[in-house]
Amino acid sequence: MKDLKKFALLAGVFLFAYYLPFDHPKVSNAILEAFRLLQWYALHHTLACVVPAMFIAGAISTFLSKEAVIKYLGPGSRPVLAYSVASVAGMALAVCSCSVLPMFAGIYTMGAGLGPASAFLYAGPAINVLAVFLSARVLGLDIGVARTLGAIVFAVVIGLSMRLIFRRGEKRRNDVRIQTADTSSVRPLWKTALFFLGMILFLVFSDWYNTNEATVVMNDGIRIEANIRYDRRDTVDIQEFDADGRLGSEIRRLDKGDIAEVRSKPGFVMTVHGMKWQLAGAMGVLVLLMAWRWFSRDELKAWMSSTWEYTMLIVPLLFAGVFVTGFVGGLIPEQAVAGVVGGNSLLANFIASFVGMNWYFATLTEIPIVEMLTRLGMGKGPALSLLLSGPALSLPSILVIYKVIGARKTLVFCTLTVVASTLVGYVFGMFA
Amino acid sequence: MKKLHVLGTGCAKCNQLMEVTTKASEELALDCEIEKVTDLLRFADFGVMVTPALVIDGKVKVSGRVPPIEEMKRLLGEEGS
Numbered sequence: 001m002k003d004l005k006k007f008a009l010l011a012g013v014f015l016f017a018y019y020l021p022f023d024h025p026k027v028s029n030a031i032l033e034a035f036r037l038l039q040w041y042a043l044h045h046t047l048a049c050v051v052p053a054m055f056i057a058g059a060i061s062t063f064l065s066k067e068a069v070i071k072y073l074g075p076g077s078r079p080v081l082a083y084s085v086a087s088v089a090g091m092a093l094a095v096c097s098c099s100v101l102p103m104f105a106g107i108y109t110m111g112a113g114l115g116p117a118s119a120f121l122y123a124g125p126a127i128n129v130l131a132v133f134l135s136a137r138v139l140g141l142d143i144g145v146a147r148t149l150g151a152i153v154f155a156v157v158i159g160l161s162m163r164l165i166f167r168r169g170e171k172r173r174n175d176v177r178i179q180t181a182d183t184s185s186v187r188p189l190w191k192t193a194l195f196f197l198g199m200i201l202f203l204v205f206s207d208w209y210n211t212n213e214a215t216v217v218m219n220d221g222i223r224i225e226a227n228i229r230y231d232r233r234d235t236v237d238i239q240e241f242d243a244d245g246r247l248g249s250e251i252r253r254l255d256k257g258d259i260a261e262v263r264s265k266p267g268f269v270m271t272v273h274g275m276k277w278q279l280a281g282a283m284g285v286l287v288l289l290m291a292w293r294w295f296s297r298d299e300l301k302a303w304m305s306s307t308w309e310y311t312m313l314i315v316p317l318l319f320a321g322v323f324v325t326g327f328v329g330g331l332i333p334e335q336a337v338a339g340v341v342g343g344n345s346l347l348a349n350f351i352a353s354f355v356g357m358n359w360y361f362a363t364l365t366e367i368p369i370v371e372m373l374t375r376l377g378m379g380k381g382p383a384l385s386l387l388l389s390g391p392a393l394s395l396p397s398i399l400v401i402y403k404v405i406g407a408r409k410t411l412v413f414c415t416l417t418v419v420a421s422t423l424v425g426y427v428f429g430m431f432a
Numbered sequence: 433m434k435k436l437h438v439l440g441t442g443c444a445k446c447n448q449l450m451e452v453t454t455k456a457s458e459e460l461a462l463d464c465e466i467e468k469v470t471d472l473l474r475f476a477d478f479g480v481m482v483t484p485a486l487v488i489d490g491k492v493k494v495s496g497r498v499p500p501i502e503e504m505k506r507l508l509g510e511e512g513s
Contacts, residue, residue: 061496061497062497066481066482066495066496070481070482073481093482093496098440098441098442098443098444098445098446098483099443099445099482099483099484099496101441101472102439102440102441102472102475102480102481102482102483103481103482103483105472105473105475105476106475106476106480106481106482107481109476110476110479110481111481178479178481179478179479179480179491179492179495298500301500302499302500305500306497306498309444309445309448309498312444313444313445400472403473404472404473
């Protein structure tokens with residue numbers, strides 16, 4: 001299987017090199033676009049977001065006691081607690097997307113049952129640290145927040161609905177007991193909590209929201225009120241404000257050589273933004289201090305090695321995904337997807353959410369893909385619909401879920417997922 | 433003879449756990465049999481929630497992480513575990 005995958009990859013690269021008409025203007029432009037997108041991620045999202053998030057993911061898997069979380073998802077736990085823990089447990093448990101399905105099966109067969117298991121499955125993949133922060137950075141604070149909250153709230157709704165629809169016929173295995181590896185913590189809880197708080201705050205500051213609203217002054221004196229969309233080394237893509245203060249739909253590319261000055265609109269958010277590196281740096285020093293004083297050498301080594309594991313797992317896929325997305329996006333004419341998922345009709349939201357249900361997104365690549373789709377005319381509502389249903393389900397995972405809970409429950413779960421994602425996207429799209 | 437089960441659906445971390453387990457048991461020259469369990473319906477047989485997991489003689493010893501080789505040797509070397 002592994003060799004087959006490698007062969008497919010090689011064959012793909014071969015066919016690409018063999019057949020691609022590189023001199024065709026569209027193709028050369030697409031290649032350039034792919035590198036431009038890669039540079040945008042490298043310049044703005046890698047050091048501030050992806051790298052620190054890897055350290056946090058590593059720390060979560062090394063220092064957080066999973067037993068504490070699982071305790072609340074066990075067979076005897078109180079329903080209110082089970083549903084709320086299941087909907088947020090993805091933050092601590094699902095750092096590796098491949099562990100989501102086994103946990104779903106575990107909660108279903110020996111833990112708190114179908115409801116909490118469904119809640120966990122819906123929210124889990126969308127709320128890990130990197131997904132939350134990268135969505136907010138790349139797609140905008142509003143979508144990032146809506147995605148996280150939407151996933152958590154509707155996880156509970158879907159879980160409860162599943163429980164209500166299938167009140168009878170819970171197939172619980174009473175012959176087994178949940179076993180946990182006893183890893184007694186060597187630290188009081190508050191130390192671990194402070195340590196994680198420090199790291200999360202680092203990310204909050206290093207990823208501090210940039211309103212991107214600025215006055216661009218050109219060399220010839222023309223002033224443009226605009227939202228800076230893509231800031232790269234040589235060019236910058238802007239979206240102009242209309243006279244009545246609304247964002248225009250068109251994106252213009254300016255050469256940095258023609259720009260005299262870019263002045264950010266002042267305000268509290270931008271003031272903090274101006275000193276975000278000092279704040280993040282202070283947090284970083286605190287985290288290092290805590291790591292040095294409170295953790296043993298072996299623990300730190302384990303932390304670093306699991307950070308490296310996640311990096312190897314996620315970074316190649318993510319950046320390859322960015323590159324391919326840039327290339328494909330460069331080939332697709334602008335506004336091409338606007339006809340299907342533009343605006344914010346119920347149908348557009350439904351299509352986005354239905355496609356998301358079937359499509360398999362490799363770890364976190366849903367973010368660059370959705371970003372590209374919005375650039376090609378996808379509305380904000382449908383974008384959120386796709387982000388919600390996309391990572392939760394895919395054809396391969398539906399097959400596994402079917403094996404665990406059977407055809408009827410799978411069908412209902414998929415339907416609920418699509419309906420909920422459509423509605424959340426639709427409501428969000430009305431306000432965005 | 434010890435019976436070891438390595439549980440995981442075949443993701444990168446699960447393969448790593450398998451590697452570490454094999455390597456540690458070889459270095460210890462441990463008398464054991466290692467079985468890889470990839471069917472997630474069977475995970476419940478062992479009571480395992482979080483993968484990757486290592487089960488030694490029916491007891492879950494590692495869950496949700498890949499321990500460093502030294503720790504793995506200690507786990508495998510424990511008497512009567």
